[in-house]
Amino acid sequence: MHQDPSAPHVVIVPAMGVPSPYYRTLAAALDAIGWTSCTMAARGIDRDTQAPSRGHDWGYSELVEAVADHVFKVRTQHPETPIVLLGHSLGGQVSLGYLLDGGAADGLVLAGASEPWFWHYRARSWGIWALAASVPLISALYGYWPRWGFGGPQPRTLMREWARFVRRRRFPYPSGPLPVGRLHVPTFVLQVEGDMLSVPRSARALARVVRDDDVTWWDYRLADAPDDARIDHLAWAKAPAPAVAALQDWWARERSEVTAG
Template sequence: MPDTPTAPPAPLTLSVASADGHQAELSLWRGSSARPGLLWLPALGVPARKYRHFATALAERGCAVALHEWRGHESSNRRAGRRSDWGYAELLGDIAASRTALAQAGHATRWLIGGHSLGAQLAALALTQAPQDYAGYIIVGSGQPWWRGFPGVHKLGLLAAIAGFRSLGALCGHFPGDRIGFGGREARGVMRDWARSAWSGDYRPQRVTADLEHALRQLTQPALALSLASDSYAPRGSLQHLLAKLPQLRLSQIELGDAAFAGGKAGHFDWMRDPLPVVRPLMDWIDRLEG
């Protein structure tokens, strides 16, 4: 299908309310076609607004996009602290609340779910909880953070992070990612769940009673995995470990090289400034999905 973008309408702002009183805003770009919409989950510590260029480029091509806001950031009414803690269990509840808000808005009848980095991991976990709610799954620049999936010296760095991040959370009452340059200000529980998955290679977050590892193996949706050649946060082994947990997905996999990007680097965050090399194969995949 030719790449003929047209100016999309201005985004809507939807209110999202979780069962425990958490509130945040969901930005929705309405599509101009009958394609399924995309519920998009950001990377760890990244505000939803950082994906506006990505969302706009998709909406220009007729795809509705909703940008989820993580608990603890920007439009969220919570901030991580010693008396305000949460983990993956609460983040999964927030994702379900965003999906409910989209259903109530009534714009698109079908939705895909996807994300960047931690967002793609939690998108897969959310998919296990409501597989009937999503027509497909999209990964960009992500992988499971098991330390054995990382090359060479990066293994040592990840092992140090597993121990250090938990200690920082206990000392500060929250994880000060905004100060150390990894993620943002995060809840201790989020980083405990991250560290557990990075150490064990499995998803067994606290306060989640379902067997997520078993549920991941049952998913059969169509899926697209876009990897980035210079992504040190999600190297090839990390992505393959994530995909190995999802053996029944109908998977398409594409690696984007440095030459695809105007800045000359296919890095973990670089694509957010130049999203078209990601948007084009994503839209091609959606069009094939519809065909």
């Protein structure tokens, strides 16, 4: 996979509604620093996957299972290579679900990932609540969440689980309230300045699952974007150089601590 045994393999878990090719620039930036990576298929979005429909449905548990299967394959083929999960938005929730379900990784990146409980969003809270409240009705009407909806198309079970997370603060899988300080894994939280979907309060609420002393926070500021690139909840992955440099520094510190210990 690569010559440097300390260089990780990054498993990119996509955001809701984002096709896997969107992360090619990020993957190339990781490759440029000597890391390897792969992007998991965006089920129902990528061309080689079956679209959601009334007869074809899935939820968070199936996405967590897909991460588990993928990590198992990498571990089997490259047992000495560290694995870092990079979960973007919904992918961060899925990555945490995998770890809370007994999975293991050597590092975790939560990029624009959050607990989307509506009350975190202050002035926009009731608009987000109304969006979540519309999910059961619309998904029942169509049999799935349609393309014109937020993040669509998506399967009805996944969207209903997401909507309960928004309205009731119930983590989809493993289902229930988020535990505090449950996970002991080096974690890098990437927040984009001005991100309207992953606001600081919601990002902190999700990251509390990891022990405080395992969490490194990093803000991608608008002024740091290369060549005046536009960055937001999604677009940072198209201008990833500052984030990848910060990730490289974080990983070097983490590995030096492991070696010193």
